[in-house]
Amino acid sequence: MTTLHGPIDGAFDAATVNDLEPADLVLPDRVAGRMYTDPGIFEQEMSRIFERTWVWVAHESELPKAGSFKTTTVGRQPVIVARDRKGNINTMLNRCRHRGASVCEQRTGHANGFTCPYHAWSYGLDGKLRGLPYPDGYEGVMDKSGVALQRLRTESYGGMVFATFADEDELEPLEDFLGDVKLWIDRFMKQGGGYPIKVLGTHQFRFKGNWKIQLENTTDGYHFPIVHRSWMASVDAETAEMMSFMTDPAATTHDLGNGHSVMEMVPEHSDLDVDDGTEPLQERFADLVEALGAQGLDSGSVRRLVRAMHGTGFNLNLFPNVSMSISFLRVLRPISADETVIEHVALGPDGPPEIVDPxxxxxxxxxxxxxxxxxxxxxxxxxxxxxxxxxxAAAPEMPIMVNRGLGREEPSPEGWPTSHVTDETGMRAAYGMWKRMMSDD
Incomplete structure (x- = not known):
């Protein structure tokens, strides 16, 4: 049995908590509240975490053809993600190399390139400088090849596109960073019911809180029946029963390494390819079953699509900024120590309209x-x-507890630290990575 760091009412030293280095604010069973409120720590997070690791920037379906682009951020730095004419996806700093103006203000769209509105320096979809007005003034003083838009390393897995400012000698390839997460990304993408997954739409909102609060939430099964009582009361009995996982011993949370974790709420839906055919389809989808059958789909294909209507049975948390949450993506964008933008990305199958539209x-x-x-x-x-x-903001010496289930955490057959779905294994995983990246060494 794991020994806790101290009594549950233990606190950081009130006289020294503000002098501790950031890495010292994370203990095995608790973290300091100062991590949510200190602007100085936030600034270090932007440089040590968001600019030094793989950050999710797009789903490939958002960039379906050459010229497709979206604007987003890596940490607080504005970037453009674009597909060029060779089919490559590029992530570029949204900053003209001349006087620093942004070169694109649209959220999404299609373009042949990007032109700064200030002095009309124009760039290709790969970021290379294509032209500038009155070039004679630059003869002998500037080489066009040296003033392309700054490009970030960009790699993808399973349709998920990530970018980083870190060089190859500073950060491992994306697939190594993801590690065992790749299995769960593969499973998440099965909710297309035999079709690829595409983005259906997005919406954003802000909350007045630190980004790590939301990072914790995605693998916090403990809050679900308390906070979401109204939702549980609003759905049909079959859906409510499916999400009643609090006492299910098979519902677990795994630490997948590098700050990533997965919370299995409905284990029988973790791999949607595993289906013994005995689970009845929900009655609420009877009209959809009939409509799909009328399009000529066989019963197995209909079942595969309808059984995946709620998505998968798990929340997958990818450190530091995206979760693949049952059926959608939740993306966090830190603004300040006490403000965060959240983007929800709705997903669905991409196939023949007569099949996938309903x-x-x-x-x-x-x-x-x-x-x-x-x-x-x-x-x-x-x-x-x-x-x-x-x-x-009150009593900064008083800790934030992340010790639930610490005494019953055990390795899974795969070697993942594992505990019950209501336990705080996922939070401990994220804060372990946070501590590692915020450490001076």
Missing amino acids: VNRERLRIHEHFQGPFGFGTPDDAEGWDRVQRGA
């Missing part, structure tokens, strides 16, 4: 019911996150 309409209604701005789930979550931030 499926995706239903999936969007499910998404809106929980994640939407007027939904029964996310607004309640956001209220909790706000309250954590307000409370953390």
